Amino acid sequence: MMTIEEMYEFDLNGYIVYPNILAQEEVEKINTIIDNAGVGAKRKFSFFHIDPYFMELMAHPRILGVLKVMLGDWLRFDHAFGMEMGKTSPIPEDLHAGPLKEQRAFFYQWSNGHMRNGLIKVIYALNDVNPGDGGFICVPGSHKGNVNYMPRPDYHLVVNPTLKAGDVLIFTEALVHGSRPWKAEQRRRVLIYSYAPGCLAWMDDEWCEPYRMLAANDIQKSLLRSPHVNEYIENPDLSIGRWPRNQTRPAVQFPRDEYMRATEAKHTLKNIKHSVRQVVNGVRNLGQLLRG
Ligand SMILES: O=C(O)CCC(=O)C(=O)O
Numbered sequence: 001m002m003t004i005e006e007m008y009e010f011d012l013n014g015y016i017v018y019p020n021i022l023a024q025e026e027v028e029k030i031n032t033i034i035d036n037a038g039v040g041a042k043r044k045f046s047f048f049h050i051d052p053y054f055m056e057l058m059a060h061p062r063i064l065g066v067l068k069v070m071l072g073d074w075l076r077f078d079h080a081f082g083m084e085m086g087k088t089s090p091i092p093e094d095l096h097a098g099p100l101k102e103q104r105a106f107f108y109q110w111s112n113g114h115m116r117n118g119l120i121k122v123i124y125a126l127n128d129v130n131p132g133d134g135g136f137i138c139v140p141g142s143h144k145g146n147v148n149y150m151p152r153p154d155y156h157l158v159v160n161p162t163l164k165a166g167d168v169l170i171f172t173e174a175l176v177h178g179s180r181p182w183k184a185e186q187r188r189r190v191l192i193y194s195y196a197p198g199c200l201a202w203m204d205d206e207w208c209e210p211y212r213m214l215a216a217n218d219i220q221k222s223l224l225r226s227p228h229v230n231e232y233i234e235n236p237d238l239s240i241g242r243w244p245r246n247q248t249r250p251a252v253q254f255p256r257d258e259y260m261r262a263t264e265a266k267h268t269l270k271n272i273k274h275s276v277r278q279v280v281n282g283v284r285n286l287g288q289l290l291r292g
Contacts, residue, residue, distance in 0.1 A: 002069045007115070010070075014108065014143035014175035015161070021062060022124060022166035029053070031126055031189065034082065040189060043089060045082045047191065048211045054080075055211075058193055059219045063122055066170060067195050070117050074198030077223040078119065079207050084189045085135065085182035093153040094178040095137070100148050105202060108143040108174035119173035119194055119202050125163040126189040134180040135188050136161060136169065143174035153180060173202075201227040 002010070010016040022030070030053065034040040037050040048054050058077055067075055085091055097106055107118040129135050137160045139151060151158070160180055161169060171177060173194075182188045196202055205226045215221040 001065045006066075007069070010170075010172075011110075011115070013140040015138060015140070015169060015171035015177075017161060017163065018062070018066070018168045018170065019164065020166050021060070021168040024166060027126055027165045030057075030124075030191070034126075034189070040082065040084045043084060043091070045084065046080075047082050048080065048214060052214065052216060054191070055214055055216060055220050057124065057191070059217075059223055063168060063170075064219075067120060067122075070115055070120050070170075070172070071195055071197050072114070072116065075195050075223075076198045076201075076225055076227060077208070078194040078196045078201060079203040080191065080193045082189065082191050083179075084187060085179075086187045087182060087185060089182060091134075091179055091181045093180055095139070095150060095153050095155075095158070095176050096178050097173050098142055098150070098176040099145060099174040105200070106173040108172050116197065117172045117174065118200065119196050121171055121173060122193045122195070123169040123171075124191040124193075125165055125167045125169065126191065127165050127186055129161070129163040129188070130184065131162055132160065133162075133184040133188070134160065134182040135190070136177065137180045138171065138175050138177035140175075142176035143172050145176070150176065153178060195223075196227065198225075199227055199229040 006016060033051045033053065034045075034047065037047075039045045039047060039050060058080070099106060099108060105118045107116070109116045123136060137153060137158050139145075139155065139157050140159055163169060194202065208224050208226070212221070212224050215224055
């Protein structure tokens, strides 16, 4: 659900911040998972394979309520990635997207009293963003622009929204947006989940394929379905992923592909190395104890 004030704000700006969606303990938990998995050191990183928590986040009930208003009940998950930046990271300053780019796939429209978007991105902030820190930037209102002009990142109308760790910033890809180099001492880390109307895809469907086997419930499975039009009846009473009465969901076997096998092998190797290190340390400590 979105309140009328939230819809007004999103319609005006093309983005909206929902504060405190994640509690501080959840933020700490996510940061610890990412630190322990050692994936966050890259500027852009994948995270679904490291912990089931990230699938739960894909189907965050409060955020899904908002997405249903923005994309319709038949919405689907499209792709996700994490981003990490430090003060010295070589981040090129950029602005991209907008309603006139990419074959106009990033549309923002209203019809029949409903809002519709071609692609929505949900940014989970995992640290505070104070004024001037950098990170996400955008041109508010540009999702409704009609003039084919891409401003430079230092353009006077560009904003760099401030956030608290645990806040969620949702924007339409029709918004002209991008990144600014990170200036704060503390590193920047975000998780970005993208969603599309059920019949559309931005990313090649193969992207979701390895993750389908990780879905733990019907809502997660349904969000990971491939893009298609179906005889799904838009009905606000149906929760996402529920199929209309008299229609049963086909049983789909999600194949384990090379990616998942490679990921699992990498993790098994890491665990073995960890166990070996523990044994070596144990033997070393025992030796010291016996000698001392
Ligand atoms: O958060 C950022 O730094 C930019 C994200 C972005 O440009 C995107 O998701 O398309």
